[in-house]
Amino acid sequence: MKLYSFSITPNNRKVEAFIRHYDLDVEIHAMNFKDKENQTEAYRKINPLGKAPALVDGDFCLWESNAILTYIAAMFPQANAMPTDPRGRADVDRWLHWQSFHFTHAILAHKDDAEKAAREFRPHLDMLNAQLEGRDFVRGDLGVVDFAIVPYAIARLGRNVDYSGHPNIVAWLERVEKLKGFVETQFRPPSGATA
Template sequence: MKLYYHPLSGHAHRARLFLSLLGIDVELIEVDLAARAHKAPDFLKLNPFGQVPVLDDDGTIIADSNAILVYLAKKTGATGWLPENPRGAASVQRWLSVAAGEIAYGPCAARLVTVFGAGFNADEVIARAHLILRHIEAELAGRQWIAVDQPTIADVALYSYIARAPEGNVDRAAYANINAWLKRMEALPGFVAFQKTAIGIQEAA
């Protein structure tokens, strides 16, 4: 397998993290976003939307981070990560939608401002980040994982941008349940960290 990625992309980190949690060997191919390699004709043949990550599984091309998570769970038969029962599957899908929606327009967008210079209104995206973090904090009250009673691809999809939310000046200090969940994620066998930057709120070691 090959994974086209960028080390500072949270979407790409989702895919890389899940591959590592599954113990799958993968060739990492870094896409130079600053040089706009993701908009080059060869890359657009892989993903016409010009975005990372893209997974190449011996010629089967899967674009979109959440689609890659689903593909890998199905391909490997990892039903613990993607439950087969209707309620569990629906719960996972709900949080995949949150990862593609509220997380993308909140913590992800706030980080895009500081790390990549995106032109969003910082106050607006930080406020949206706190809104979804408050929802997740409440959801994690009395439970260890977001969708069902074990880690799933929903947890993987949410992890990266929440973990690096402080880089977008989103203070996570008030979210005890989220911070405990992050530590549980980071303790999973095969966990691989999302590269840090020196931007934003610096957390205590």
């Protein structure tokens, strides 16, 4: 199994952090976007859109980060990162769809109209904060949902969000950022570069 990744982006980081945290037997190939590796004919056969991440498992190619996360979790059940019962799986799917369609878009909206985005984002923060009440992680135990959401919350634009009125989110982010996979995938600009 091989992951093609560009780890400085949240979608790539979520998958890489998951693999690294659980020490899963997945080869991680760091994509060279500067040299347009993602635009080669060979890579376009893996992902026709030329985006990362993408996963190759034998003759099976998969793109879309949340699909990759759940596939890897299913292929490595020893990680115990995703429930197998229908209700538990549906709950994971709900959170992954929420992350993809609501949370991510709300964070991205902050760059253009912070006041409007804050109004629209508040109900999502309130909901996530309530979900984390009495829990260390979104579903109680660490799993794919946490790996899917956190990279957006701690990315550059996510840092612009004021989480101070949501103490459960603040504590959760602090907990997750210290996990092995997140520490290993933290973006560090090259020497002499500025962030």
